[in-house]
Amino acid sequence: MEDSPFGLFRKECVALITDALRQEGLLEKEIRLTVPSDSAYGDLSFSTFALGKSAGNDPRLIAEGAVKRIEASHRELVGKVESAGGGYVNFFIDLTRFAELTLGVIGEKGRSYGLSTTKRGSVIVEHTSVNPIHPIHVGGARNAVIGDCLSRILRAAGREVKAHFYIDDVGLQVAQASYGLGMAGSARAKEKSDHFIGFIYAVTSCAMSIKRLRMEIEELKVGCKDEEARGKIGELDDWIGAAADLRAKDEELFDRISDGICAVQDPDSEVNKLLKRYEEKDSGAVKLIRGLSELALAGFRETLDRVGIGFDSWDWESEITSWSGSAEKVVDRLAKTEYVEVEKGTYVLDSELVATKLKLKEKYGIRTEVPPLTLKRSDGTTLYTTRDIAYTLWKFERAEEIINVISIEQKLPQLQLKLALYALGEGKLADRLVHFSYELVHLPGYKMSGRRGRFIAFDDVLSEGVDRAFREVTERSPHLSEEERRRIAEVVGIGSVRYAMIAVASNKPITFTWDRVLNFEQNSAPFIQYAHARASNILAKAGSDPAKCGPPDYSGVQSNYEKDLIVMLSIFPEVVSDAARTLKPEMLAEFANNLASKFNLFYDNIPVLKAEGGIKAARLNLVEATKLVIANALSLIGIEAPSRM
RNA sequence: GGGUCCGUGGCGCAGACUGGAUAGCGCGUCGGCCUUCUAAGUCGAUGGUCGUGGGUUCAAAUCCCACCGGACCCGCCA
Incomplete structure (x- = not known):
């Protein structure tokens, strides 16, 4: 290093x-x-x-x-x-020598200060991977921002990083949404396409749940199981409430889908049939499901572009796992091992047996029995984790290490995935597979649910953030042109959202509130951006020829304000490598915030432009270095550093 | 019921992997600082038995055990 x-x-x-x-x-x-x-x-x-x-x-x-x-x-x-x-x-x-060394290195390396020059192997970071059935909501936003920051940080630490988005188009939910879209007939999106799909999906799942629950309640009543029936009635009420909210948004479209589903005897089995046809690459099913997925993805791309999140690869689950036959091959290979049983037409992996036989319990800290993993449904279709095994093998053909950014809810299937790799004799791959789990984003008062259409969309958070930032910048800097204020608002509003998503350690749940996410005070992106703007302003006023102050005299840079700032600048490369090693992107957010804070103290206490000669030159170098390191640190968490605010 | 993670001033967090000196920061509340490089800043005051109880250690917010509270998981969903 x-x-x-x-x-x-x-x-x-x-x-x-x-x-x-x-x-x-x-x-x-x-x-x-x-x-x-x-x-x-x-x-x-x-x-x-x-x-x-x-x-x-x-x-x-x-x-x-x-x-x-x-x-x-x-x-x-x-x-x-x-x-x-x-x-x-x-x-x-020894501050004089240390200042000279530190500022010299930063001046020499510039934008590459903090970046590793050593190459350290390839890694695929799979993140976001939101199902194409509703817009990216605040939970998915956390995933996207974490994944993007991890990618940037690992790249800075010398890893060859590829960011992958896994499009789960073979899932039951996509089939369900597509089934609903089929009922919607000629209805077309009046809004952003992923929001339109989100509406279709929520209406479909509401209608289907209501129908299913009504039938189940009937049966329970006939069987005199009143207790159970009461529980189901509570569930039904919740769905009916969600349905009412959805209907209020677009009665005509709601009724068309809802009536369509009511008229079908067994919509669940129709959805299953659609999914089966899709796995078999039936052209009608492909047209419908691909069409829906593309609509959703177009919306995702727009949102992700806006926050500066890009991907090196968009991986269609259907192509990689189903149509290529690789998922089927995984089932065949596993079926030949002692770990798989065929029960009622399904294939089931005995995860517990894998864990005990291969002595993996201690390694993975498992203290209880691992539930079995069903690999195939009785109708012959594959299940998500099965396809994920095939996808994982595919990814390992392209990188030495894999990091999956997936919420904590999927801890068990991610463990079962590793156990399945061991069962296949691919334990070495399992050891290079990291499940980077993060906690959920909660909403105060209600639970987010794509199936009920209850969520806060990432787009809405971004828009609100930019609106608030625009009001703020207009109030503070009315002299700037509207165009410039718009540009600053975009950078500041989006920065504040990204910062809020990354600053809390990923193993802690976040409760979403607007004021918390769109914070413009200390410990926020705008606070850091503001320090950068102030540094830029000093440099702009100093003019283009700092050399006329003469050579820098670092013996004149001895206050604690200056010292703290210099030390902070000097540890940046270590912060980057520590964050990469421990996979803690929040370390960069904290570092940038602390650096901005130290700079503000320096700014308020140490004159730069009014200093003379070598001392002025030394302080200008310090300001220049600070501006650079703030920008470098922010760029690793995907936040832009404006020179004016 | 079992498992995993989390619990740090009124609120939101850092520090825990790798134990070390007086537990940091922001918000809030109260009171100051713009004729001096942008006040999205800054200074002061206020406020904590680090969930509880044991243990290990010269030393515990940090490691171990138990308990309490919260979140999540335990599907032919993902």
Whole structure:
């Protein structure tokens, strides 16, 4: 790994403490330095408590001895060294040299500062992959933003990344929506096409659920099972409520689909037949289902383009898994193993047997029985996870590692997928398959449900964000042209949504509220963008020829404001590699926010344009470097950095 | 019922992988700062037994166990 400026300082500290301890006859095999809780304790520190414990010495004496040795050694970036706290060796940066080094490296590398130059192997990041039956809602938005940020960060860390969108057009839901679309006749989209499909799907699933529940309730009443019937009636009420909301949006279209479904004896079996025909590539089914999927995808592309999310590959499930026969082949291969049973015409993988026989329970932290996985329906069609096994093999022909960004709800099927790979003798692939799971986005008061048409669409969040940003920029910068205010509003509004989606750790649920997502104050994209705009403004006012200030004098850059800023800039490459290693895109958001915060303190306390000569030159370099690193950090989370706001 | 994840001031979060010095930040509330590089900023005040109880350790928000609370999963859906 190439060294960040801070990494060089760390290396020097490690070398100094190693040498000192060796001279004292106390060598630790691994030196671990920590960043102190307070900068009064230095920039890195070493704790001698553990050494004191194992060597039976007083930690304080060890620390004091080490400091004496280090003080006598040659130092480059390390300035002062102190012992403190009864067992710490605290290292302080020599700011003049460190500023020169850090700002020199940033100036030299420019936009590539923070990016790794080492190539580190290929990886497919599969993300978003929203079913083409409704628009991308806020839950899918979280997936899309996380996946896109992961792709950007891994790419920055030297991985050869391909972003893939898996189009699940062989799913039952798509068949259902397509069945409804068939009933809609000549109705065409008046709105964005994926929103239109979302409406069709919700109406269809409502109508079908209501019909099914009514029949089930009848049967239960005939059988005198009143208790169960009451439960179903509650469910039915919920669907009827959803249906009423949908009907209010477009009565004519609603009635056409709803009446159509009422007239059919068994719509569920009709949907299943449609799906079967699609898997068999029947041309009528293909036309209908592909037509619907394309409509939805056109909408997705529009939305994703707007937020700067692009894909290297759009993978049709039908082509890769069903029509190519690869899913069928997976079933055949698995059927030959001892793990698959044929029950009532279905193929079932005994996941539990795979886990126990191949001793995978401990590896995957499984403490209970793993439920079996049905591979094929009794009508011969395949199930999602089965096709996903085939798709996974397909992806492994194209990359060494796979990261699937899929919500936590699919934890079990993702585990079963790995177990299935092991059953196939492809355990090595399973080990290079990562399920990057993230928690759901909840709505306050009700549960999101595409089937009921109850969700908040990503498009609506973006529009609202941009509208609010436009009002904000108009109020603050009325002198800018409308065109420029529109452009800034787009960057700021969308940035704030992206930031909100990425800033919370992915294993924590988010409760969606407009004010939280569209926050323009601290800990938000606009806050960071604003710091960037301020830095840009200083540079613009400084003019194009900073060289006339003379050579930079870094000995004049000694305040804590400047120091904190420089240290922050110097750790950026480490933040990128840590975020890539631990798959934590939120680290970039946090870093950018902290950097902006440090810059604001510097901005309010340290004059730049009014400084003179070499000091002015040094500060201008610092501002330039800050502007650059903010932009670099933001670009890794897909947020643009405007120069005016 | 079983499993997984989460629980940090009134609200929203960071810190937990890799234990270390006084637990950080934002919002909110109250009070300041624009004749000085854009106030989407900033300063001060307010507010926390880090869910509870044990354990390990020189040292626990962090590791282990139990319990409580919430979310999610346990389909011939995805």
